[in-house]
Amino acid sequence: MTILLSLVAQLLHIGLMIAAAPTMAGLTDWLDARLTGRAGPPVLLPWRDLIRLSRKTPILLESVSVVSRIAPAVGLGATLSAAALVPSFCLGMALSPLADVLVVAALLALARVAAALAAFDSGAAGPGLSQQRTDVLAVVAEPALMLVLVTLALMAGSFNLDLIIGQQREGILFPAAASAVALTALLALILADIRAPDRGAEDMFGGVDLAMLRTTRWLRHLLWIDLIGGLFLPLGMATAETGPLPWLLGLAAWLIKLGASIFALSGVHAMLGRIPRHGLIDLLGVAALLALIATIMVLTSLGTA
Amino acid sequence: MPSVSDPILPFLLMDAVALLLLGAFATAMPLAVVTIAAAMTSGLGALLCLPPLLLGAPATSFGIPIGPPGLSLHFALDPLSGFFLLIMFLAGTAIAAFQAVAVSPTQVLSARMTAFVVAGTAVSLLAADGVALTVGLAVVCAAIGYPAHRTRVLIPFVVLTALCLLTPPGYAPRFDAIRAAPIDPDRATATAALMVAAVGGLIWPHGVGRSWTRDALRAGVVVPIGSYLLLRVIADLPGASTQAWWGFVLLLAGGAATIIESWLSAVHPDIDRAISALTRRQAGLAMMGVGLALIARAADLPGAATFALQATCLTAMAGSLAGTVASLSAHTIGASAGTYRLSRLGGLVHAMPVTSAALSAGLFAGSALPPSLGFAAFWLSFQSILSAPRTGGLPSQVPLALAAAAIALSAALAIAASVRIVGIAILGRPRTPQGAGARESKSPVRTILLSLAGASLVAGILPSLLLWLLADPAIRILTGLPPDRQAGLALLAVSSSTPGYLALPVLALLALMTGAVFLLPRRSRKPAKIVGPWTDGMPPPIGLPFGDPAAQLTGAGFLPTLPVLAALRRPRLPSLPPLPRPRASAGIWLILAAFGALLLVLGVIG
Numbered sequence: 001m002t003i004l005l006s007l008v009a010q011l012l013h014i015g016l017m018i019a020a021a022p023t024m025a026g027l028t029d030w031l032d033a034r035l036t037g038r039a040g041p042p043v044l045l046p047w048r049d050l051i052r053l054s055r056k057t058p059i060l061l062e063s064v065s066v067v068s069r070i071a072p073a074v075g076l077g078a079t080l081s082a083a084a085l086v087p088s089f090c091l092g093m094a095l096s097p098l099a100d101v102l103v104v105a106a107l108l109a110l111a112r113v114a115a116a117l118a119a120f121d122s123g124a125a126g127p128g129l130s131q132q133r134t135d136v137l138a139v140v141a142e143p144a145l146m147l148v149l150v151t152l153a154l155m156a157g158s159f160n161l162d163l164i165i166g167q168q169r170e171g172i173l174f175p176a177a178a179s180a181v182a183l184t185a186l187l188a189l190i191l192a193d194i195r196a197p198d199r200g201a202e203d204m205f206g207g208v209d210l211a212m213l214r215t216t217r218w219l220r221h222l223l224w225i226d227l228i229g230g231l232f233l234p235l236g237m238a239t240a241e242t243g244p245l246p247w248l249l250g251l252a253a254w255l256i257k258l259g260a261s262i263f264a265l266s267g268v269h270a271m272l273g274r275i276p277r278h279g280l281i282d283l284l285g286v287a288a289l290l291a292l293i294a295t296i297m298v299l300t301s302l303g304t305a
Numbered sequence: 306m307p308s309v310s311d312p313i314l315p316f317l318l319m320d321a322v323a324l325l326l327l328g329a330f331a332t333a334m335p336l337a338v339v340t341i342a343a344a345m346t347s348g349l350g351a352l353l354c355l356p357p358l359l360l361g362a363p364a365t366s367f368g369i370p371i372g373p374p375g376l377s378l379h380f381a382l383d384p385l386s387g388f389f390l391l392i393m394f395l396a397g398t399a400i401a402a403f404q405a406v407a408v409s410p411t412q413v414l415s416a417r418m419t420a421f422v423v424a425g426t427a428v429s430l431l432a433a434d435g436v437a438l439t440v441g442l443a444v445v446c447a448a449i450g451y452p453a454h455r456t457r458v459l460i461p462f463v464v465l466t467a468l469c470l471l472t473p474p475g476y477a478p479r480f481d482a483i484r485a486a487p488i489d490p491d492r493a494t495a496t497a498a499l500m501v502a503a504v505g506g507l508i509w510p511h512g513v514g515r516s517w518t519r520d521a522l523r524a525g526v527v528v529p530i531g532s533y534l535l536l537r538v539i540a541d542l543p544g545a546s547t548q549a550w551w552g553f554v555l556l557l558a559g560g561a562a563t564i565i566e567s568w569l570s571a572v573h574p575d576i577d578r579a580i581s582a583l584t585r586r587q588a589g590l591a592m593m594g595v596g597l598a599l600i601a602r603a604a605d606l607p608g609a610a611t612f613a614l615q616a617t618c619l620t621a622m623a624g625s626l627a628g629t630v631a632s633l634s635a636h637t638i639g640a641s642a643g644t645y646r647l648s649r650l651g652g653l654v655h656a657m658p659v660t661s662a663a664l665s666a667g668l669f670a671g672s673a674l675p676p677s678l679g680f681a682a683f684w685l686s687f688q689s690i691l692s693a694p695r696t697g698g699l700p701s702q703v704p705l706a707l708a709a710a711a712i713a714l715s716a717a718l719a720i721a722a723s724v725r726i727v728g729i730a731i732l733g734r735p736r737t738p739q740g741a742g743a744r745e746s747k748s749p750v751r752t753i754l755l756s757l758a759g760a761s762l763v764a765g766i767l768p769s770l771l772l773w774l775l776a777d778p779a780i781r782i783l784t785g786l787p788p789d790r791q792a793g794l795a796l797l798a799v800s801s802s803t804p805g806y807l808a809l810p811v812l813a814l815l816a817l818m819t820g821a822v823f824l825l826p827r828r829s830r831k832p833a834k835i836v837g838p839w840t841d842g843m844p845p846p847i848g849l850p851f852g853d854p855a856a857q858l859t860g861a862g863f864l865p866t867l868p869v870l871a872a873l874r875r876p877r878l879p880s881l882p883p884l885p886r887p888r889a890s891a892g893i894w895l896i897l898a899a900f901g902a903l904l905l906v907l908g909v910i911g
Contacts, residue, residue: 077819120728143713299702
């Protein structure tokens with residue numbers, strides 16, 4: 001029965017992530033516009049775009065290889081795999097033994113590599129240059145993300161996401177100061193990713209491939225928010241074996257956290273405006289430094305404990 | 306009690322001698338005979354290594370009464386040397402077989418270099434005393450460094466000096482004598498310093514000219530033997546005498562090396578040099594693994610030391626398999642396209658699909674992307690940091706934090722470098738007519754490249770199985786843990802009850818998700834419309850109906866170039882007179898010189 005419940009919870013979680021990603025993108029666009037005094041697009045516009053794009057005839061450059069044909073699917077598959085491992089409303093899902101924080105970070109890197117290869121495959125200057133800028137940012141962003149995750153793993157004594165969240169929920173992750181520094185670093189990383197102006201491979205695809213690339217980006221943003229919600233604010237999360245009623249409570253808590261995160265990110269965007277490209281590198285550099293400081297704080301505090 | 310290793314050790318020695326003879330008489334035989342014989346002999350060596358490793362056979366030793374009284378040569382086959390012999394022989398087989406069927410005519414000097422380097426490495430790995438180790442290393446250094454870097458022949462003598470420092474007074478520098486006697490910590494410290502210098506000189510060359518054989522041998526053979534030397538002389542022989550702070554030195558030196566090499570790989574304009582830098586990055590990671598193992602062992606944490614040693618073994622394997630296939634693929638591309646310059650390559654996925662796939666697979670296997678061999682080593686490195694001792698306060702914890710940052714940064718840089726190599730050289734459109742004229746390699750070359758690529762990919766899917774079958778006995782000897790043949794097939798974890806890294810299920814999840822995403826919209830998917838390149842609304846340039854290929858990215862500007870640091874003044878050695886081309890007698894003179902140096906060192910040390 002426990003296995004069945006964990007399997008159902010896992011499938012529900014994956015369905016929820018797929019459904020919430022475009023909706024969250026629409027909500028973010030609408031809120032961005034409202035906070036700057038404009039009417040804003042319909043919240044379900046991303047869904048309409050996806051349906052429209054999936055009906056369109058895809059366009060491919062004649063010079064492209066098999067890489068361009070499979071890269072959007074590989075990117076979405078890798079991001080979906082990572083999203084399946086990051087719990088949203090409950091812990092103890094079927095894939096929780098696989099939910100290693102380094103695996104999650106590396107799957108996101110794999111999705112970025114797939115998009116980068118597709119951009120280079122086109123042989124066009126624009127998408128390639130855009131993707132090159134994204135890759136340069138990733139050279140700073142990915143180590144920073146890994147250091148944040150390693151910091152939390154050092155506090156919990158395990159790389160498993162469920163175990164880290166479980167300990168955070170019980171309030172036994174110390175020191176709290178390091179946790180706060182890691183949270184700040186993670187917020188800076190999310191802000192840099194969401195506000196990055198370059199779209200890389202999206203400039204060279206159309207039809208269902210473009211729909212996949214956009215879904216990948218929206219899903220990655222949702223995963224970031226889930227990661228923060230789970231790691232730093234695991235309030236109301238249910239466990240898979242408790243059954244549907246606690247799940248509903250967990251779902252409600254997750255929706256509240258998601259709404260609050262979208263509102264906070266849009267508020268920050270309205271206050272700061274567009275972040276220039278050189279500002280993004282500075283922001284990521286600060287995030288990396290904060291992540292390193294958090295790691296040192298955890299190591300030294302454990303040493304003196 | 307007789308062991309399965311007893312009859313195999315003499316055969317392995319004969320294998321090494323046969324390779325030495327092949328190298329010595331390479332000019333007297335047809336080139337095809339030399340290369341094919343070298344490939345078969347190396348392959349036989351790899352097969353001979355398998356039974357002792359798979360059966361977990363204990364160490365066995367063998368003495369040859371050659372040399373001065375009390376200084377006869379001793380050889381041994383133990384799990385540590387068996388593991389490194391296997392990956393070295395596999396790489397040697399692939400390189401020699403590639404030379405036999407390569408597109409361009411292979412020079413006899415290259416075939417001789419391969420035979421000598423593989424033979425010398427085999428002798429070094431089987432050595433059970435300082436003299437045999439010096440002889441083996443002398444052959445390797447002379448073969449790979451001659452004639453451009455004659456000073457490299459000093460490296461074996463540095464290693465010999467290091468071993469003599471560990472040897473108790475009045476004894477020959479035999480490994481069993483070193484293990485049996487207590488070692489002065491100061492001497493162990495001096496030994497560690499000499500070994501780091503020797504391994505650095507062996508792996509990190511300065512201003513070496515272009516030679517694809519040397520690149521492939523460095524990736525497949527020299528980098529693993531560097532890891533072996535660090536493990537054997539710093540971690541195994543002195544036992545607990547090596548002080549923990551040497552672990553921090555190795556950690557920081559390896560971290561600096563791995564970041565610099567990854568960065569160089571991401572900015573170098575030539576494909577072969579970029580790949581060569583990526584293989585040297587693995588040596589830095591292996592050095593960090595040994596450092597972490599020393600720190601954990603000094604704190605009596607065998608679990609953390611096991612993770613670090615597992616990471617070192619997988620890094621050596623990734624460097625050897627993936628580095629060899631990437632080096633050989635880069636040479637095939639360079640030979641076919643007529644250039645190694647990334648900005649003049651492009652579109653090779655259409656002209657050379659198999660070679661391109663092999664190169665991509667090699668780069669993927671060495672990177673920290675799941676489920677690759679590089680990612681398994683990356684995960685184990687972080688796991689060893691997670692389990693590392695938490696004592697010592699800020700001075701001992703800051704290096705661990707910096708090590709974590711170095712591993713993460715190096716992984717990100719290596720991914721960027723790999724994306725740049727594949728994206729610029731393989732994907733896109735050809736940038737020059739010469740590049741457009743590249744043709745796929747011959748069938749035997751493709752078979753060799755695909756076999757190596759396949760082996761490196763499969764190893765990434767089953768890292769735990771490989772460690773269990775091939776490296777577990779060696780790691781248990783180094784950590785002092787009792788033998789245990791119980792392990793999961795696909796699980797790397799602290800214990801069977803703790804979730805760890807499961808490569809096979811991660812691959813299954815990835816395949817399931819990607820397959821679903823790829824196949825679900827297929828029913829409603831319309832066939833793609835194929836169009837020409839978009840030139841921003843402008844007509845295409847005259848004579849270039851498919852757009853200007855030079856408008857593509859060239860790979861420049863991925864990362865800023867590293868600042869040129871003021872290099873320390875290297876001690877000026879007396880210039881050697883110009884030496885004639887190497888002959889078979891050179892090896893004998895080298896051995897005699899090694900004995901002379903040994904006697905001198907023993908006389909100085911007492």
